Amino acid sequence: MSQRDYRAAIVGTGGIAHAHAQAVQDSGGRAELVAVADVDAGRAAEFAGKYGVRNSYASAEELLRAEELDFVHLCTPPQLHAPLAVACLEAGVTALVEKPPTLSLAEFDTLIEAESRSGAHVATVLQHRFGAGAVRLRRLAAAGELGRPLLATCLTQWYRDEDYYAVPWRGTWESEGGGPTMGHGIHQFDLLLSVLGPWSEVTAVAARQARPVDTEDVSMALVTFENGAVATVVNSVVSPRQTSELRFDYERGTVEVEHLYGYTDDDWTVTPAPGQENLTSLWGAADASSEPSGHRGWLAAVLDALDRGEKPPVTAADTRRTMEFIAALYASAFTGERVRAGQITADSPFALRMDGTGAPWRNQ
Known part of the structure; x- marks a missing residue:
């Protein structure tokens, strides 16, 4: 290279x-x-x-x-x-x-x-795909060191007040495309998807709880993955105690990260299942890093890919999986139905706009 x-x-x-x-x-x-x-x-x-x-x-x-x-x-x-x-x-x-x-x-x-x-x-x-902890987690999972993925939780509980939404393009379907599902939680659940792989089904709710916006200010989803794992995803801009959390429960242990807008290795914890104490050493400190997840690490990965003559990460194919997940979440929330991967075809209203057939509160 x-x-x-x-x-x-x-x-x-x-x-x-x-x-x-x-x-x-x-x-x-x-x-x-x-x-x-x-x-x-x-x-x-x-x-x-x-x-x-x-x-x-x-x-x-x-x-x-x-x-x-x-x-x-x-x-x-x-x-x-x-x-x-x-x-x-x-x-x-x-x-x-x-x-x-x-x-x-x-x-x-x-x-x-x-x-x-x-x-x-x-x-x-x-950029959060490229922090050292996320890279290590994907590597250990791919090598089978963690066993089967069983359960995950993904929380983006942030706080954005009315002054934040005074910026004209925020909080509208026409200019922002959605609420915290599109613009805030995407970091955490994109990382979730990068670890657990293709999703298969979504059941969701969305609500406008407190902010004077057209979009939701809260959404929640139950997600099933092709590998059998199940997950909960929460996206909020009405949560005074702000946190960004991901937890992965595997057969051999639990891997967690809690941060706000970027993590370091210090923000990750590993809890081995009984009899799996070697998991702690596998997570280890050999490749420990104090570098926060952020644009610098992401850009380094982009430059590495370009040096190799490859597409830069995150590719269009990677992103489409995440965008389809968002569309499915809104479709489930606004229709009350379970939505499967591949179900939102080109002629679906939820392909054309994330609010699809319309948010239930649009006439309130």
Whole structure:
């Protein structure tokens, strides 16, 4: 694997863009941030100055015409992700898209189609897959060291007040695509899916409990996986004691992580089942890391894949499984039915919009 230097740009210079810029700066020279773009030209120029970026532009179109790039970080509000990603792919530039990648499953399928016509790739920023603990867990599970997966719990219980939703694009189906299921819990249950593999069935509820929004502010799901494991998933923005938790119960022990917006090895615990005390040493400290899960580790994985001539993680196929899960959760919550993998076809209202036939509270 030979390393090369990559030319990167950022489109959208709001809050999350700073994590992307810092990740590029921390790449050890493997990538260089050469340009940024934002509809607010003053904000783009200020951002460029902060990170020592040579060029700033008032639109992504102008940036793509003017610059030779290897990849673009898309850090705009969600409703712009799909058209900007398509524009990147048509320009032969790989698009690294913040979550949620699109507003709907159908819209995500347009990215898959655009990728098939391009020499470039599309990948979603789901950085918690790449923390040392998650990588170790997947490795031990794949090697059979943990035994069969039996049960999992996945909690994203965060707190977002009304001021948070004063930003116009938040809390609407048209601009954000959904509530905490789309924009907050996606990190935790995407990690859950990356560990347990393909899901087979979802039964869910969603509610608007407290926030003055169009979308849900709470959702809960019961999930069955192809390997026989079962899981509960909770997504909330009304929980004053905030936590992000994942627990996996295997035949030979329990593996857990509790954090908020990023974990280190110190946030993981392992509890062996009786007679399986060697599990603690297998988890071990040989590859222990103090590096938090975050954009830096994710970008390193992206660069490693590009060095190998491979698609960057998380690939379109990976993300589609997660997006289909979200659509199934909403479909189950709003119809009261169990939803199976593959059931949401292209003509389903829940493929076209995450609220599908409409949230039950829409006329309240």
